[in-house]
Amino acid sequence: MSPDLEVDTQALQACVRPLLALSATVRAAHPPATLSTPRWATSDAAGALATATGVRGGLLATDLAGAADRLAAVVRDYDEADEQIAGRLRAVR
Numbered sequence: 001m002s003p004d005l006e007v008d009t010q011a012l013q014a015c016v017r018p019l020l021a022l023s024a025t026v027r028a029a030h031p032p033a034t035l036s037t038p039r040w041a042t043s044d045a046a047g048a049l050a051t052a053t054g055v056r057g058g059l060l061a062t063d064l065a066g067a068a069d070r071l072a073a074v075v076r077d078y079d080e081a082d083e084q085i086a087g088r089l090r091a092v093r
Helices: 008-031 044-090
Strands: none
Touching: 008 044
16 A cells, blocks of 8 residues: 655654754844944934844744744644554554
C-alpha cells in the first residue's frame, strides 16, 4: 500500500530553529528607533523612516516566530495523528 500523503516531520522540525533564529536576528537588527539628529530639514523624515523601519522589522520578526510556532504545531499534530492511526491499525490486526 502506498500512502497518498507522506510528511517528513523531521525535515519540518528542522526548519523551526532556523526560523526562530532568523526572527531573533531581524528583531535585533531593527531595535526601536532612538535617533539623536541635528535639526535639519530632513531630520523629521529620517526619524519617521527609522521608526517605520523598526516597526516593520518588529512585525516581520513576529511573523517569522509565528510561522515557526505554527510549523512546530503542525509537526506535533501530524505525529499525533500518525500515532493514532498506527494504533488503530495495530488494533485491527
